[in-house]
Amino acid sequence: MKISVIITLKKDVLDPQGKVIHQTLDGMGFNDVNEVRQGKYFEIDIKETDNDKAKAKVEEMCKKLLANLVIENYKIIDPK
Amino acid sequence: MKSSVITFPGSNCDRDMDVALRKFGFKNKMVWHADAELPKSDLVVLPGGFSYGDYLRCGSMASKSKIMQSVINFANSGGMVMGICNGFQILVETGLVPGVLLRNKYLEFICKNVFVKINNKQNKYFKNVNNEVLEFHIAHNEGNYFCTNDQLKEIDDNNQIAINYCDENGKIEDQFNPNGSIKNIAGIFNKEKNVLGMMPHPERMIDKSLSGEDGSLFFKNLINNLK
Secondary structure: OEEEEEEEEOOOOOOHHHHHHHHHHHHOOOOOOOOOOOOEEEEEEOOOOOHHHHHHHHHHHHHHHHOOOOOEEEEEEOOO | OEEEEEEOOOEOOHHHHHHHHHHOOOEEEEEEOOOOOOOOOOEEEEOOEOHHHHOOOOOOOHHHOHHHHHHHHHHHOOOEEEEEOHHHHHHHHHOOOOOEEEOOOOOOOEEEEEEEEEOOOOOOOOOOOOOOEEEEEEEEOOOEEEOOHHHHHHHHHOOOEEEEEEOOOOOOOHHHOOOOOHHHEEEEEOOOOOEEEEOOEHHHOOOOOOOOOHHHHHHHHHHHHHO
């Protein structure tokens, strides 16, 4: 089963890369952007076939390795 | 005094640290990250470098390596553990010291000498250092110290800030902050002050003709404090 995870920086954490991307977009003529925040995306192919169990495992992975909860939030996308 | 330097895949300041520790009297052993057991040590050092190519987040993979469980146990039982640069990043990922190290504020890799002011001398790392200000070298891309407001309060309440970036006279101001760290924090202790993480490299300042000798001062003092 494939499960996707999106990691984003928490709201009050400075994201200098996002800022630079925003500035560059602005310079390219995309003038209607309010803000850009950069994050990470993971696709995890897991052997577990039970939906809930798989999600629980991925959640543990997020907490223990994939995200640093001091600065990041994670969101697990429901497998289809 | 016995010390151990842990080498991770991608560590590149491990041998410099070995040279520095030996120069000032430590009997140092190099320990591979995949080992499970830590040799008997009075000091364990996590060196600088780019462990695991800085994949995912700097220090995140190394913090899960086999040897780290022994290092964490050693630290939790009061053992002296010092993380320099990438070693500091590894320490925050283990949770032994609070906070996290973000990408430098202006997105530049910074490689230069800086001055740091010692904030707390009530510990084995800085006790009896006569200077208030030390000149060390920094070389990092992710040294921007960040923590939550709750963590910051705890850090202040327990006097956990070890060193702050400053000018040569010890003035701690925004303009002397190279990377955007909260409160110019360059190094931080755990609550008990036996674990120290810092971005500057004292091991690069141990030769009068090559650099400066503030690192010599640091290591000489450290070994005396451990005796």
